Amino acid sequence: MTSYFIYLIKVTVCSGIFYGYYHFVLRNKKFHYWNRYYLLIAVMASLIIPFFHIPLSFSHEQVHQSPVLQTLNIISESGGENLLVDPAKNVSALPQLSSSTIILMAYLVVCLVTLIRFVKSIIKIHRLIADGKVQQMEDVYFINSTAEGTPFSFFRYIFWNKNIPLDTQEGKQIFKHELTHVHERHSYDKIFMQLVTVIYWCNPFFHIIKKELALIHEFIADHIASMNEDAAQYAEMILWKATTGKQLSFTNNFFYEQLKRRIAMITTSKQPSHQYLRKIMVLPLVIILIAAFAFRYKSLSPAFLKAEKPITIVIDAGHGGDDDGAIGENGLKEKNLTLEIAQTMKAIAKEKNITVLMSREGDSKVPLRERSDIANNNNADAVISIHVEAIGPGDDKEKYDGFEIFISKPEFPNREQSKQMAESIQNNITSLYKFNGIKTRQIGIWMAQSVNCPSVIMGCGYITNKKDAQFISNKENQKKVATAILDGVIHYLNKKKLGTDASKAIDSFPKSSFFADTKNKIVFFSDSIINKEKEQKDWGLVKTVYILNGETKEIAELTGKVFKCNSIISYPPNDDEARKNYGVLANNSIMIIDGAKYFAQYKSIFGQNPIVQKPTDDDGPVFTKTEVAASFPGGEVQWEKYVNTILNNFNANLILDKNSNGTLRLQFMVTKDGTLKNVKALNMQQSKLAEVMSNALVNGPKWMPAKQNGIAVNCYYETRVRFDAPGDIVSGYEPE
Known part of the structure; x- marks a missing residue:
């Protein structure tokens, strides 16, 4: 049901675009036959294009790198198959009227009322034929009548007004006018548009197109009727004979009410400029509409x-x-x-x-x-x-x-x-x-x-x-x-590389009680490692056996120490190779540390509040924890204002990107002079939010650097930004 309403919206948009092209490029131009068929095809295309489902896939990265593809993806997916089965469906066996059902019923009621009016008009014409005297004149049927709205034509019938002499110059011109409607089969256009507006009564552009098409019929008939005649005299006759009488909406009435445009078209001999260009420019328009509504733009499944x-x-x-x-x-x-x-x-x-x-x-x-x-x-x-x-x-x-x-x-x-x-x-x-x-x-x-x-x-x-x-x-x-x-x-394991986990563990230190940096050959044993070993025992888990320079070490001997070493090798429990070399010890996890040299006591390096030093940058060591943290100029209040300003500027793009909803974690290095380096998203890497915030950090103001022992130092910093569409934006620090 929702899909049908989405379809109606797409039809309305398509017809609006088609009519907009007609209004600004083709309207009131003297290529009437082209305009007639353009409007008819535009209506049919507006009805058909949203039905097309032409799959066209792009990679996840391609979609996120192209705002155009993001927009087309949203348009093409709207109103498609439901991605999820409605969890509330069939919850109750009792029939229930949802709001969408009520709206649909109201829509169908209006359709029915409009259809009844249409049928009544058909019946009225049928009665005119049945009650009148029908005379066949070559390929048309002539009915002389005093009915309201005559003269008019309907398919092969011409309903004539007895008060207009047929043998006069005016009568001959009017008859020729109505005969043109019959020969050009304008009634088919009228019936088609009447049925379209019955079903799609809520589409304003179809009603406008119906009126424009009726006027184009008059342009064509006027052109033929006034050929070899004085155009000014014919126009004067139309104006003189004009009446406000009623007419049936799908008949071709000679005294059509758009007199001003009809007279202007009859008396204008100037041909429009750039006729060929005006006509072929519709092709790019059709291509754009098909691209927007017919193709199904999908990220690869x-x-x-x-x-x-x-x-x-x-x-x-x-x-x-x-x-x-x-x-x-x-x-x-x-x-x-x-x-x-x-x-x-x-x-x-x-x-x-x-x-x-x-x-x-x-x-x-x-x-x-x-x-x-x-x-x-x-x-x-x-x-x-x-x-x-x-x-x-x-x-x-x-x-x-x-x-x-x-x-x-x-x-x-x-x-x-x-x-x-x-x-x-x-x-x-x-x-x-x-x-x-x-x-x-x-x-x-x-x-x-x-x-x-x-x-x-x-x-x-x-x-x-x-x-x-x-x-x-x-x-x-x-x-x-x-x-x-x-x-x-898969996404996690695909991007996981040797040393990646080590870097992450350093960032979270000292929550980890033990950490081995295989790249820089440094092993940390924090003071809490004894408690960790005790909990493992309490839980019945396998413990870790540490072999330092070929000797098995008790955990108490290693607690609170930092070692530099030549190599670090770890084995999981019951590893075959470990069992060959270490026998029953392989029942446990084994950590082998060779070439280990005592470096320092854990606390003697890092102080009472541990500070983990990462591998050095070109400008000196880089810390993850310091006595005075790095900060945005003006503190957290100004940082939140800066973030909200950035997100508000890109709000539309972020709402279009479904991957931007959530909490983004950003890590970057604040150098001694406050410059930001190595900005990277720790999650949501493919989102527009990550792109926007990374650029905002790189191009933003310098930060206040971190300090250790009163001296500015390089420091890694992590912040979080949350975006919820279409709700509020919340930025800053969030507890884990």
């Missing part, structure tokens, strides 16, 4: 996204066996939904260069440790655990809805990697359904923190919410969700 290298992921369908998980209305069970989604993901993954390891293939109960062992023992690249959430019986079921992602707590080694992967998945899920954010549970989640790779717990809506349950139970929606999750994982 997510199904085309493949992993650059083979990857292995574990898909964990939550619960199973005698553990039903959450239960919704009508006995809908979480264990069944999670398995359906997991199996859908496995089927789709085959085409994406992904090997899937399932924690369960059927309705069986698998202990948590066995589930995590599948990932750890097979050196999986990622873990996706599928769940559906629920609320207690005393809570408002309709209040809690939407998807969520859970990751491990900050102190676990895979936290930062899991967060990056979750953000990548989030970018896809938000375009499908309501998303509540990336979260952490205080008590922890086994599958999030018991594995040695990035891991996310997907909360696929609330089974206790009708809308969510309808959405996630639908097979097509399950495919969309499965594809969105897999593409998020």
Whole structure:
């Protein structure tokens, strides 16, 4: 139903553009036959072009680099197939009248009233034929009448007014005029336009075109009737005979009311300039309309996204066996939904260069440790655990809805990697359904923190919410969700390079209790590493064995120290190569640090409030944490004003870009003199928001540099900007 209204809008826009060209380029010009067929074809093209679905695909990057493609993409997608099945559909067996249904019914009522008026006019003409005396004159039928509006013609019938002598000069000219209408078949045009305006009565341009077409009929008939006659005398006759009598809208009446334009056209002998150019200029117009409304501009389907290298992921369908998980209305069970989604993901993954390891293939109960062992023992690249959430019986079921992602707590080694992967998945899920954010549970989640790779717990809506349950139970929606999750994982793993995770871990330090910078051969052991090892033991997780220069070291010997080394090699638990070299120690994770030299105590370098020094820039070391942070001139208040000004200037472009909705994380370096360098988006890299804000930082004012021990230093800085279309813009810092 909504698609039909969108179609009406597209038809109106097309007809408006076609008529606009006619009004400014062709109107009142003396190529009447061209104008007649132009208007008829314009109406038909306006009706047909929006029906065309010609697919034309562009890559995601091409679409985002071209504002034209972004605009055409929005136009072509409007009113297309619904991307999602309406989650509220069939919720109730009782018939309900939606607002769109009421509007459609009102629209059809107007169509019916207009159609009845049209039919009554046809009946009136039929009565004139039945009651009159019909005389055949060659190929036309002549009816002498005193009916209101005569003389006029209708198809092959000419209805004549008895008060006008046919044998006079004026009578002959009028008859010749009406005979032209018959021979040129103008009545077909009239009936066609009358039917169009019955169905599309809300389109003002069709009504205008109908009137213009009727006037063009008169131009053609006047031209032929006045040939070899005194044009001025013919025009004077039309003016003298003009009447205000009524006429049927689809008949050709001689005394048509647009007398001024008719007389001007009869008495003007000057031919319009640039006739050929005026006619052929319609071709670019048609091409533009087809490009805007007929082609379907699509970014390449997510199904085309493949992993650059083979990857292995574990898909964990939550619960199973005698553990039903959450239960919704009508006995809908979480264990069944999670398995359906997991199996859908496995089927789709085959085409994406992904090997899937399932924690369960059927309705069986698998202990948590066995589930995590599948990932750890097979050196999986990622873990996706599928769940559906629920609320207690005393809570408002309709209040809690939407998807969520859970990751491990900050102190676990895979936290930062899991967060990056979750953000990548989030970018896809938000375009499908309501998303509540990336979260952490205080008590922890086994599958999030018991594995040695990035891991996310997907909360696929609330089974206790009708809308969510309808959405996630639908097979097509399950495919969309499965594809969105897999593409998020692929996007994260494709861009993940050696050393990337190390850089990210440095940025989040000292949340991480241990960090090895393989590029710069530096190993950090923070004071909290003992607590981390204790929590791993409490959770029953494998611990990490540290072998420093060939000697196994207790964690207490390493706590609070920084080492420079020649090489850093890590092995996951139960690695075959590690087992050959280290025997039973390979039951654990192993970190081998060779050529290690004690560099300094952790606190002696970084002070009481740890400051992590990144690899040095050409102008000196670059810090991520300092005693005095870098800042925008005027502080956070002026920074927010600056951001809001930039976003307001680009508001229209950002609204058109569906990828710009959300929170953008930007990282850049503030040098000693306040210049900004190395500006990069940490997420939403392909969005217009990232482009706009990156340019605003590069081209904006200098910042106040960070200070350490009272001295200006280079420092990395991260900020966040949020854009919600079409709501308010919120910028600044947001808590994780």
